[in-house]
Amino acid sequence: MISERLKTLSSLVPPARSLADVGCDHGYLLIEVFQKYGLDYAIAIDNKEKPLKRAHDNLSKYPFIPNIRFSLSDGLQDLKEEVEAVVIAGMGGMLIIDILRNGLNRHLQAKYILQANRNHYELRKFLYEYSMEIVSEKIIFEDGQYYEIIVAKRTTERLNYREEDFIFGPILRKERPKVFIQKLKADLKKLEGINHPSINQKIIKIKEILDEGK
Ligand SMILES: C[S@@+](CC[C@H](N)C(=O)[O-])C[C@H]1O[C@@H](n2cnc3c(N)ncnc32)[C@H](O)[C@@H]1O
Known part of the structure; x- marks a missing residue:
């Protein structure tokens, strides 16, 4: 199939x-x-x-x-x-x-x-x-x-x-399909706990995108 x-x-x-x-x-x-x-x-x-x-x-x-x-x-x-x-x-x-x-x-x-x-x-x-x-x-x-x-x-x-469009996708960011939000949450879970400046930046960006929907 x-x-x-x-x-x-x-x-x-x-x-x-x-x-x-x-x-x-x-x-x-x-x-x-x-x-x-x-x-x-x-x-x-x-x-x-x-x-x-x-x-x-x-x-x-x-x-x-x-x-x-x-x-x-x-x-x-x-x-x-x-x-x-x-x-x-x-x-x-x-x-x-x-x-x-x-x-x-x-x-x-x-x-x-x-x-x-x-x-x-x-x-x-x-x-x-x-x-x-x-x-x-x-x-x-x-x-x-x-x-x-x-x-x-x-x-x-x-x-x-914008930079966020390259990272997350301009249309995905705008349309926010369920699977996109699910992926952001899964990425966040994986990244949290890793203590590195570049990772911290990524975590902040993911949280911002998630917050945009509130
Ligand atoms: C993992 S398969 C993906 C097959 C199909 N497109 C899909 O999405 O299910 C990648 C295919 O691309 C071919 N491929 C890799 N580099 C290529 C290139 N430069 N030009 C043409 N075909 C290429 C490989 O031989 C392989 O058959």
Whole structure:
């Protein structure tokens, strides 16, 4: 069964009709998006043979296989098509930044759906520096793990983010979903008791965000 994380990522693709899945691995995301929301075409990208073959084997069972190009390549390097959406998920934030740094400028029209396993702060900062506005954010809790999803799109408007937006997410901060508050409380519990100036600063910031809801 497809995970809640992949379901949530897939639900963020519409209304895009073309999609590049960078680091497609098993190909489950593409199966979900084609089946549930429909796509005209997709590019399944992975830089390792085994995962790309796995994606091909899994996707071969479906009638939409002719509408997918499989690419054994690094990040966005081989993405020649103009796509409406790009998903990069299940990787470290620094790797996602590397992939974007090497290809974003050739694909500025796309909506980016990003799920980093860590380094969300650095990823948000990078997006800001490239004039990518965070237009949506989701957080889910699954199998004992929190997953944050960032949707970003190029803007010509001036972005006004504060440090707290990079740390916690501008949309998550504003919308304050239940799981976000649950994560802040869990982080606070973990950090309290550690006596270090940088940790103390983080504790103060988390408490401020929690207090904003009172
Ligand atoms: C942990 S899997 C995540 C799979 C899927 N995106 C998900 O979220 O479930 C990461 C995949 O990214 C691929 N990958 C890592 N670095 C990559 C790169 N620079 N370009 C393309 N694929 C990459 C790996 O081979 C692996 O299949």
